Amino acid sequence: MIESPTVTSIDELTGYVGREIGVGQWFEVTQARVDAFAELSGDHQFIHVDIERAAGTPFGGTIAHGLLTLSSLPLLTRDRVGIKLDLKPRMSLNYGYNRVRFPAPVRVGKRIRLRTTLVSVDEVSPSVYQTVYRQTVEIEGEVKPAMVAESVGRTYL
Secondary structure, three states, X not given: OOOOOEEOOHHHHHOOOOOEEEEXXXXXXXXXXXXXXXXXXXXXXXXXXOHHHHOOOOOOOOEOOHHHHHHOHHHHHHOOEEXXXXXXXXXXXXXXXXXXXXXXXXXXXXXXXXXXXXXXXXXXXXXXXXXXXXXXXXXXXXXXXXXXXXXXXXXXX
């Protein structure tokens, strides 16, 4: 991805449908972050929090919760390189997800990053646009991604 333009209109944004629009920076998944998520979510399954017991699994150690990976999307988007959106909306919100899959586990100590592709832009009511993005979380040095999701947003202009 070479260009880093600022998109200021829905018409401009629509021109990026089907294209990768951003790549995030690498981020290390630490045991402390996994433990904090376990505490927050109440999911203390041993594959996430018991280092010794998890070492005996096919994963060879603790792994991040899939929902931790999903919840990390805002963090992984924060310092991305790619198009900048400056639509000056009245409001934008996360409308949900069409599909979320976790093809490969994120082992603690690995680094992940986000690649974003714009799937669609549709006007759902006057001045309200729905955007769908394919969010792919890569694991450094791994062939399979940690997560592939279709995120849905609503922008109110």
